[in-house]
Amino acid sequence: MAFTTMALVTPRIMTKTSFARILASSPQLRLYSSSSSSATADFEDDTIYALSTSSPPSALAIVRLSGPESIPTLEKLTSTDFKVPAPRKMSLAKLFHPITKQPLDEGMAVIFKGPRSFTGEDVVEFHIHGSRGVVDGVIEAVSDSGLRAAERGEFTSRAFQNDKLSLLEVESLHSLLTSQTSTQRVLALSTSSKVVEIYDSWRETLIKAMSHTEAIIDFSSDSDNTDLQQPELIYGGVLNNVIELRKKMESHLHDGYKGELITNGVKVCLTGLPNAGKSSIINILASRDVSIVSSTPGTTRDVVTVQLDLGGVLCLVSDTAGLREGEDVGEVESEGVKRALRVREEADIVVEVVGLDGRDSIHGDDGEDDDVDLRVFNKADLREKDELGSSGISISCVNGDGVDKLIRKLTEVVKDRVGNVGGEKSEKDEGSEDIIITKRRHREHVEAAYEALCRFETLAIEGEAAVDLASEELRVASVEIGRIVGRVDVEDVLDSLFNDFCVGK
Numbered sequence: 001m002a003f004t005t006m007a008l009v010t011p012r013i014m015t016k017t018s019f020a021r022i023l024a025s026s027p028q029l030r031l032y033s034s035s036s037s038s039a040t041a042d043f044e045d046d047t048i049y050a051l052s053t054s055s056p057p058s059a060l061a062i063v064r065l066s067g068p069e070s071i072p073t074l075e076k077l078t079s080t081d082f083k084v085p086a087p088r089k090m091s092l093a094k095l096f097h098p099i100t101k102q103p104l105d106e107g108m109a110v111i112f113k114g115p116r117s118f119t120g121e122d123v124v125e126f127h128i129h130g131s132r133g134v135v136d137g138v139i140e141a142v143s144d145s146g147l148r149a150a151e152r153g154e155f156t157s158r159a160f161q162n163d164k165l166s167l168l169e170v171e172s173l174h175s176l177l178t179s180q181t182s183t184q185r186v187l188a189l190s191t192s193s194k195v196v197e198i199y200d201s202w203r204e205t206l207i208k209a210m211s212h213t214e215a216i217i218d219f220s221s222d223s224d225n226t227d228l229q230q231p232e233l234i235y236g237g238v239l240n241n242v243i244e245l246r247k248k249m250e251s252h253l254h255d256g257y258k259g260e261l262i263t264n265g266v267k268v269c270l271t272g273l274p275n276a277g278k279s280s281i282i283n284i285l286a287s288r289d290v291s292i293v294s295s296t297p298g299t300t301r302d303v304v305t306v307q308l309d310l311g312g313v314l315c316l317v318s319d320t321a322g323l324r325e326g327e328d329v330g331e332v333e334s335e336g337v338k339r340a341l342r343v344r345e346e347a348d349i350v351v352e353v354v355g356l357d358g359r360d361s362i363h364g365d366d367g368e369d370d371d372v373d374l375r376v377f378n379k380a381d382l383r384e385k386d387e388l389g390s391s392g393i394s395i396s397c398v399n400g401d402g403v404d405k406l407i408r409k410l411t412e413v414v415k416d417r418v419g420n421v422g423g424e425k426s427e428k429d430e431g432s433e434d435i436i437i438t439k440r441r442h443r444e445h446v447e448a449a450y451e452a453l454c455r456f457e458t459l460a461i462e463g464e465a466a467v468d469l470a471s472e473e474l475r476v477a478s479v480e481i482g483r484i485v486g487r488v489d490v491e492d493v494l495d496s497l498f499n500d501f502c503v504g505k
């Protein structure tokens with residue numbers, strides 16, 4: 001699938017002013033350091049530095065240090081009468097190269113004493129002017145003071161090693177740093193500490209249940225004990241708690257994949273017969289010529305995808321080949337149709353574009369088809385007014401009629417799919433659970449835990465005879481939940497995660 005643009009576009013309702021605006025350029029920061037190896041493998045207590053803001057030039061820049069030599073380095077770069085400020089208090093700092101004594105900048109410095117810092121170590125931040133000359137000078141001075149350039153994500157990995165952040169919080173931080181839309185931002189901010197608490201409480205429930213079943217095992221193997229009333233009671237209590245938790249997991253698993261949709265983007269597919277106007281529509285939505293429009297049916301073959309911000313939700317909107325088959329359809333177009341069908345199959349939202357009138361809908365006159373979420377009747381300029389019923393939206397790519405309505409309607413459909421994130425809860429949202437699954441990784445662990453609890457319940461029916469097997473299922477479930485927050489077995493996830501971070505974070 002080809003992304004024609006890296007910029008995220010917010011389609012705008014047609015007004016006299018602008019039709020669209022590019023929201024944000026690529027969030028990927030250019031790397032200042034070229035180092036790319038993983039930071040997690042060899043954690044050392046040397047002192048690291050990095051430019052934490054994007055490449056010069058910019059108005060201001062921040063160079064960050066972390067480790068035992070941070071504060072001594074601040075002293076080396078300032079004159080003897082400089083007083084190291086109290087933690088978290090900004091102080092004016094005239095900076096000099098420690099050896100050549102050349103002036104570097106008149107900036108600001110702030111210190112954070114470990115463990116009350118992001119990394120848990122002593123941290124110094126230089127807030128300096130963002131020109132290449134200043135930034136290079138300060139970086140050189142820090143390096144000449146014996147500090148080492150940080151690896152990608154090394155500040156965050158130190159925060160993790162020092163128990164300042166859990167794996168789940170590291171993931172949320174990464175989501176925040178790469179967020180492109182308001183829902184991604186709000187979700188990232190809301191899924192850190194609160195969600196850790198939820199998963200930890202689940203794990204606590206499971207560990208408690210496990211300790212009770214272990215007690216039953218001990219109790220039963222004690223041959224002197226003839227009173228079996230008590231273990232049954234205990235087992236009943238454990239079972240109730242497990243059922244309650246299993247149901248909670250179930251409701252989170254049935255969350256409509258909202259978290260993953262917000263994180264990965266909602267896939268919207270424009271589909272329809274050749275010449276319906278699919279490419280014309282994607283060009284309007286993207287406010288630029290991303291897809292070729294022509295009067296020849298079968299123009300589009302490759303899938304063309306643009307990123308749009310619809311009501312604060314990242315959407316990946318794809319233009320696809322017009323669907324048709326037959327002898328006059330050549331090999332290349334035929335491959336295009338195959339791709340179109342695949343994209344449609346995988347889409348979260350299917351928008352069918354109908355050309356001149358309802359008769360050339362791929363589904364015939366009734367327009368009934370389960371996988372279509374929104375039907376758009378294009379070329380309204382060629383129709384008598386109100387010729388069509390209310391089964392879709394009537395638009396014209398030629399004069400722009402109905403385009404604002406299409407954007408509004410599409411936004412509605414998208415927002416309906418991802419739910420209300422971070423907003424005031426409306427009546428509709430009553431009883432709906434908060435999103436706690438934002439990645440496939442989380443879902444897989446919750447699913448595995450859920451299945452273990454189902455097996456536990458089956459085994460529990462057999463009573464004490466199978467209590468040791470049942471207890472093992474509780475252990476499996478607690479390990480799976482522990483993996484989400486990063487309480488157990490995290491190394492494999494960490495390596496790939498920290499590699500996704502920028503240098504300086």
Ligand SMILES: Nc1nc2c(ncn2[C@@H]2O[C@H](COP(=O)(O)OP(=O)(O)OP(=O)(O)O)[C@@H](O)[C@H]2O)c(=O)[nH]1
Binds near residue numbers: 279
């Ligand atoms: N009158 C009129 N013509 C339109 C409108 N929208 C698109 N067209 C024309 O319809 C023809 C086909 O448009 P495309 O956007 O290429 O259609 P498509 O669905 O992408 O076609 P394929 O890629 O071949 O499947 C072009 O000549 C467009 O200029 C419209 O609203 N009104």
Ligand SMILES: [K+]
Binds near residue numbers: 293295296297
């Ligand atoms: K065409």
Ligand SMILES: [Mg+2]
Binds near residue numbers: 279280293
């Ligand atoms: Mg096309």
